Amino acid sequence: MTAKKIFSILLIFTLIFAFFVSVPESSIAKKSPEKASSTKDGWSSLQHKITDDSPAGIKSLKKSIKENAQTANFAGTENTLAAAGNAVKNPRKMEILLIAATEEEPSYSAAVDSLKRIGIPYKTLIASKEELTPQLLVPDGSSTGNFQGVLLTTGNLGYQSSPGVWESAFTYEEWQTLWNYEAQYGVRQAVLYTYPGSYPDNYGLISSNGASSDLEAVLTKEGAETFSYLNPDIKIGIKGAWTYQAAHEEGVTPLLKSTEGYTLAVLKNYPDGRESIALTMDHNPDQMHTMLLNYGIINWLTDGLFVGQRKTYLSIQPDDIMIPDDLWDPVKLSDETGLEYRMTGNDFNTITNWQRQFSSHPLFNGFMIEWPFNGEGAAAGDSLTEAIIANQGEFRWINHTWNHMLLEETTYEETVRQIVKNNRLATNYNFTNYSRKALITPEVSGLNNPAAMKAAYDKGVRYVVSDPSRGSSEQSRLPNTGIPNAHQPGILMIPRYATNIYYNASTPEEQTSEYNYRYKSYWGRDLSYSEIIDLESDQYLRYMIRYDINPLMFHQSNARAYDNTHSLLSDVLDRTQQKYSELVNLPVINLSQEEIGRKMQERMNLNDASVTAIYYPGDKITITSNLKVSVPLTGVNLSGAESYGGQSIYWATVPANRTKVFPLNQ
Known part of the structure; x- marks a missing residue:
């Protein structure tokens, strides 16, 4: 049987299995709102129903999928491109490749929001519409890779290609092309949302306890290192997001677990040198767990060296x-x-x-x-x-x-x-x-x-x-x-x-009276002063942890x-x-309006410029821009760099239409 046929059989089995156990990942996207509904008072509310009814015979189908996966060796230990020559020291652009099946996945909008907020250059590949080719990753005649990290919105890039038909947006050849590049250039991969035990790679996860949309997660020791800006004893609430509670394979490092002990995020090292982080919960830009975790994922993906910055x-x-x-007036219900x-x-x-x-x-x-x-x-x-x-x-x-x-x-x-x-x-x-x-x-x-x-x-x-x-x-x-x-x-x-x-x-009585006058019909009841303060502080907290x-x-x-x-x-x-300090250990910066304006103008100048930064591992970074601009480089500790949250941030001044070199071994 050819690899292509095995690929098709595996894909069909996996997608059928995922559909009956819960729903495929992009189907979950339809259950999770693409954006949290914003209420009149700006508080984000998420709702979705969950079903998890496993039909008879699912165990044997799962076994068949596993046996065929072993035969196909889709997440194989070797690849022909890597065998042709190790390029981990080759230069690569400081840019992220964001791959989505469609643009409808909530995890896609979450990824875009996080990348934009940090200011990291990225290219989007919508896999159901565009083909991944070796030339996209490394142009013909060049040794410079186009990307320093790969971010997948879902583990199998599943989507509904026609009514009732689910398939991966990547062919087997495209998956192998991606893995070859990652192995040869030492480029890391992160998966925002995957089904445990899925095709084409299980990412070291094993299906264990179905799914939930309301649970708490804690960091493992290794997770506390990856997400070092979070308090080590943090409890991360995951609400309104389809989350698979999994087990993990031996040799795989769990980063995040539910309070019941199930695995929710893992780090996997592959025999061919590749590395991946995969998470089992869905995301959208307004969910607390997304805002708390995404920086750590992106920081790991880039090995802590990237164009952009983040501060609270x-x-x-x-x-x-x-x-x-x-x-x-709480009596007359008026301010007139x-x-x-x-x-x-x-x-x-x-x-x-x-x-x-x-x-x-x-x-x-x-x-x-x-x-x-x-x-x-x-x-x-x-x-x-x-x-x-x-x-x-x-x-x-x-x-x-x-x-x-x-x-x-x-x-x-x-x-x-x-x-x-x-x-x-x-x-x-x-x-x-x-x-x-x-x-x-x-x-x-x-x-x-x-x-x-x-x-x-x-x-x-x-x-x-x-x-x-x-x-x-x-x-x-x-x-x-x-x-x-x-x-x-x-x-x-x-x-x-x-x-x-x-x-x-000016008093709790006045605040509570007016709030309930305006929003009782929305909440269905009167809220107490403490509840109102709780909702308001939640919103301010969101602003802060979104930088x-x-x-x-x-x-x-x-x-x-x-x-x-x-x-x-x-x-x-x-x-x-109180809420912020329970979750995050980053210092909070307080600015005047003039200082805010200057920083906004800096960011706008950077957005307007066409900047290309190339990283030569262990040696230097070169930056070219069509406009004179200051480029923030996180992870670069040259003279004049500032320190924030345990990381160096160096502002590289780049003249217009010239390439400037920044040595890293000084």
Whole structure:
């Protein structure tokens, strides 16, 4: 029997088996939402039904699959290309090959999201539409490989080629071509989602305990080394994702196990030198386990050396300090009753003491609130004004206009006055951490007013915020990037996330009343204050572990010391800090709006450039770009490199239309 026929028989058996035991991997993609449904309050909710009914006779079918797999030797120990010459020292582009059967797998969107957030160059191969050829991996006449790592969305690349017909998107020849390249060049492979015991490679996994969509996972000793940025005793909740609980073969290293002891991720070394990591749970970009694990997978895949970087950020901006905000009336269920609240000196002193304690946490060192202020509300003899002057050096300050005038229809001259008067107050109060380059317009107004934007630019403003909840015009296209203003491209609009800690809430009673007024119909019941804080802190945690640099919006009313100690702001941030520190050991970076804008512009410049980086193992990296650009290189420890999370990050300055060499043996 020919290898091609064995290939077809094995594929049919495997896909039939997978279908009856549960569903094939790409069928699971139909059960798992491609993206977590986003509720009105931004909280991700995942739902899917699970069935796991094994028909009679499945054991004998499984045995037949295993026997045929041994005969075919699909994950064979030798390959002809590797035998022709070892190329592990040959150069290769610092780029990932992302292979998916289709673009519909949730694990595909999860992979794309992670690669974009880290900034790693990648090429996508949709295997049901494109052929994998040796020339794609190593161009004819070249010794330079095109990829430094291979990322598969699913283990068998299964897809429904026609109604009721499931097959692998790769032929046997394509699988063998891929394995040959990996073996010859020493390129690692990672599989985001596989069925244990599947064709064409079981990845060292054995089917054991069916599937689940709600379980907890823990790291093994080896897993704690691979995912070193996670706390070693972390419990990772896997919810809403089809997960196979497996066993593993002897000689295979488990990295992740369920709390019941079943294997969920493994590292396998092959006799021909190949290495792979494979996981048994599905993913999408909004799931917590995806956000926690994907960096470790990609970092391992590249052996910790890649173009790109990742850091964790938390920056907050409570608008309107110095002036009052309307208040929600829990009795009349309205904020139009004339009630309002303006922070007092006691409130400011209390939040100052809270910030000192919050920033004393080793992972949150240097955390500072950035206050968008309206100077009209300041006054001599006022307790808040006096507290601000006494403690201003412990915070950042940002222009929010003089009296909160909306800028939708203001003239050039009116806008200038709003900006300049606040600048003068900052000077008079000797604000230490203040930049005239940053502005937050009242209620994010005026961004489409040419006169207002020209006035802002002429007065030195280079960074404003937008509200991505208002639509695509205010949401950046790529992670950690901004949007040049349509009227003044020299002003960068920074997408700032709104929160569900309401601008008109200053106490738990007000916050809880308004939240339930808005969302009781969604949840089907009233939520407690603690539950609301829990949901909100979950969302902030997601931003952080996705390495999102965008700031968060609050309001001065949220800083009211409602019991002389706590505030809505401190409650939700304390809960966020607690959750983060239980999961992750990376330091959290806190930036001003100007610093965020500069980093976004750096990322946008890099995205706009055509950069080619080539790694010569153990020797050097060469980088060519059509534009002058700074390229972050994680894992490179040259002079001037920074250290973050136990890894070096070197910013390589590359001139336009030239190749620059960066030696690695210095």
